[in-house]
Amino acid sequence: MLVQNGVEGDSRVQKEAQHAAAAGWEVVLLGRSPDTEPRMWRLGEAEVRLVPMRRGLARRRHELRSHWLRDPIAYPLGPMEIYRQRQLEARRAEIDLMKAREVIATRRQSPVAARLRRAALLPRRVTVRLAGDWADLRARRTERLRRRRKELNAPLDHLSMAFWKIVMGDRAWRRLDPGLWDFELAFGPVIDQLKPDLIHANDFQMLGVGAREAVRARAKGRPVKLVWDVHEYLPGMKPWVNHPWWKPAQIAHENEYAPWADAVVTVSEPLADLLVERHRLTERPTVVMNAPDLSESPGEDEEIPDLRGLCGIGPDTPLMVYSGVPLVQRGLHIMVDALPAVANLHAALVVSHHNWSYVRGLVAQAERLGVADRLHVLPHVPHRQIVPFIAAADIGVSPNHHHQNHEISLNTKFFDYSHARLPLVVSDVKTIAETVRETGQGEVFRAGDTEDFVRAVKTVLSDPGHYRAAYERPGLVDEWTWEKQSAHLHSLYRKVLGEKGR
Structure with a gap:
């Protein structure tokens, strides 16, 4: 595997x-x-x-080629660029030291002699100044060259990619x-x-x-x-x-x-x-849907973290939860933006990568809105603990934006929320929205629309029992288990192996 x-x-x-x-x-x-x-x-x-x-x-090969054809003024990318810049800084430091010495020396000389000493130093100062201006120009051109090589938006770059795709077809990845x-x-x-x-x-x-x-x-x-x-x-x-x-x-x-x-x-x-x-x-x-593995449940002696305890809130405080990777296209910021509009509502983000700029931005946004005490960024728990951990929330949120891969599948958090018997608030990406509307597990809002998200949250909080009752439907979550899904995979293994299958 x-x-x-x-x-x-x-x-x-x-x-x-x-x-x-x-x-x-x-x-x-x-x-x-x-x-x-x-x-x-x-x-x-x-x-x-x-x-x-x-x-x-x-x-790629273009990153290793000489800089001369694209920009002859730029430094060669790599050690030479750094060396030349540091060399110039050293020369400037030396000139500053010479100037300081001259100040000390002229205190013991006549004004005429002092002026002559300063005049003698002028050619070197001018040379360093011109060299500095030239180095600054080359540094700017080097940065522009680095950006152009990264963006590859010049006509030559488009032509190069088109050439390899035409000449090599699907084998073009070897060049690209x-x-x-x-x-x-x-x-x-x-x-x-x-x-x-x-x-x-x-x-x-x-x-x-x-x-x-x-x-x-x-x-x-x-x-x-x-x-x-x-x-x-x-x-x-x-x-x-x-x-x-x-x-x-x-x-x-x-x-x-x-x-x-x-x-x-x-x-x-x-x-x-x-x-x-x-x-x-x-x-x-x-x-084979990525459903939860209920067979690997927490052991009797295994302590499951207390979601509400980590948030510092009691059982009667409304709490919405998001569990997953904190990417911009997942739309987590709508949860923060909605907090001022729903009294006493808290949001728990059970996410990895707390150091990512997007997560730091969510925390900063909560501070600007005056709701920092109601946003809780929590670490992931082992996947065998996630269902009982998030079950303490009132709402499971899936606020994905409209991207093709979001439209065509039920995400992992949907299955986790479902087995935790949480009422759902999901964006109107196709597959998950159609499923929630059909099952009655929650409310659907327009992706990226904070006002409509607030409406959906308030609707669910007004009668959470109505949405939890959807899970009483016989067989609703039975197929959404890894035990059921993995059986399809093992049948496929046996099929492709033929007589070698188990």
């Missing part, structure tokens, strides 16, 4: 590995080490290995993002040693690693099967890297290797439809 991250924090991958091993499969989960050291531990009966990965190919080879160079030798019967490649970057291993193994007469697990619709996702060539490179990479997958798994029916159309799949992907 392959994943491009460090495993910890990726609940879907952890559940896949742990449940597959519990079902009798021999599972080795390969992830990426955060440093140069390999790491290893066990996740239930599954073995987890984190592989060190050097990023030697992450820089050669750093994808770093995954192969790190993971390929490890997989070769393991000699797996089946490779489960999570997401688009590991698809190529798994496909190339399958090709090598099949060439040696070993029929390795490849299952590709699609977490997001790549054309509709926000790029992970702020580089204009990154997303076209990932799309080309996915296009090249998608045909090598023996089976495809994904997280929702709408995403399955998109994948069938995009990759002309002859067999519909198996849908």
